Amino acid sequence: MKFLNSVSSARSQSDTFKKDPLRSGRYAISLSGDTEPDGQIVPENPKPEITEWPDNKCAFCENKFESTLAKLGTHPICDNCKTNIDKKIFPLWVKMFFGGILVLVVFSLCWNFRFYSAYKNVNRAFVANAEGDGVKAEVFMTQAAEQAPESGDIITFAHYYKSINLLVNDRSKQALDELEYCKNLDESFKVNQLVLSAEMGAAYDTKDYALFLKTAKAALSIDTTSAQSWASVASAYACLYAISSTDSLKQRSLEYINKAKTIDTVSDRSKEYYGLIQYRLDSKQIISRTAFHKQFPNGYPTK
Numbered sequence: 001m002k003f004l005n006s007v008s009s010a011r012s013q014s015d016t017f018k019k020d021p022l023r024s025g026r027y028a029i030s031l032s033g034d035t036e037p038d039g040q041i042v043p044e045n046p047k048p049e050i051t052e053w054p055d056n057k058c059a060f061c062e063n064k065f066e067s068t069l070a071k072l073g074t075h076p077i078c079d080n081c082k083t084n085i086d087k088k089i090f091p092l093w094v095k096m097f098f099g100g101i102l103v104l105v106v107f108s109l110c111w112n113f114r115f116y117s118a119y120k121n122v123n124r125a126f127v128a129n130a131e132g133d134g135v136k137a138e139v140f141m142t143q144a145a146e147q148a149p150e151s152g153d154i155i156t157f158a159h160y161y162k163s164i165n166l167l168v169n170d171r172s173k174q175a176l177d178e179l180e181y182c183k184n185l186d187e188s189f190k191v192n193q194l195v196l197s198a199e200m201g202a203a204y205d206t207k208d209y210a211l212f213l214k215t216a217k218a219a220l221s222i223d224t225t226s227a228q229s230w231a232s233v234a235s236a237y238a239c240l241y242a243i244s245s246t247d248s249l250k251q252r253s254l255e256y257i258n259k260a261k262t263i264d265t266v267s268d269r270s271k272e273y274y275g276l277i278q279y280r281l282d283s284k285q286i287i288s289r290t291a292f293h294k295q296f297p298n299g300y301p302t303k
């Protein structure tokens with residue numbers, strides 16, 4: 001039986017192979033790719049029909065409205081849906097948070113305004129100082145110091161500019177007090193020399209001419225390139241001569257004034273100072289600069 005079955009099976013297989021083996025039965029192969037196994041043509045996938053979404057139909061709730069709706073991106077949206085979406089995007093706590101941030105920003109701007117203003121005044125003071133306007137420099141720096149009293153540096157500079165103006169106006173003792181606050185400034189600000197100038201002036205004002213001479217010599221030892229430094233020593237010797245009439249003091253004064261003249265005989269400031277010292281040596285009178293100006297508006301002749 002097994003043999004008969006196999007013969008019958010072999011025959012049916014042979015019959016099958018007489019047909020197109022690739023196009024018969026369930027497992028026929030479609031060579032062109034466009035036919036079903038039984039030879040039917042494969043229909044193309046039907047394209048979905050695209051209909052345009054009406055402008056008056058909300059893409060979210062799908063309700064229709066009479067008028068054209070606003071759009072969210074490319075989708076029409078009704079007012080109600082827009083409000084709901086906004087609520088989801090910006091819930092109340094987010095709005096309150098941003099409100100709080102805004103309040104903080106405004107508060108910090110107001111709070112920090114004085115710092116911005118102080119910064120502006122510091123710059124104005126530096127510019128004024130660079131232009132040689134010491135009075136303006138002092139005014140701006142003092143304003144800055146009042147606006148930002150936390151800043152030690154600004155306060156120091158306010159004292160510094162004030163001390164210079166006091167020195168210029170022969171108010172040496174007050175300048176000395178101001179310079180007490182400037183000890184921490186960089187060497188380039190020459191605070192030591194200013195202190196010596198103030199000490200010289202204060203000694204002169206109190207008629208302590210020995211101290212005047214001592215401080216003038218100390219200032220000269222710091223800067224020997226300045227005619228004013230040599231002239232200050234000459235001035236002190238002239239004061240000591242005026243009160244003692246000791247000729248050697250007059251001689252010393254003339255030595256120092258001659259040294260000053262080797263450095264500067266041109267500037268008005270130096271010429272005026274030489275005249276004042278010469279007048280002191282000639283007259284043995286110690287008069288203030290203002291009185292000297294009144295008496296000799298065109299200067300005093302020097303030898």
Ligand SMILES: [Zn+2]
Nearest residue numbers: 058061078081
């Ligand atoms: Zn809607």
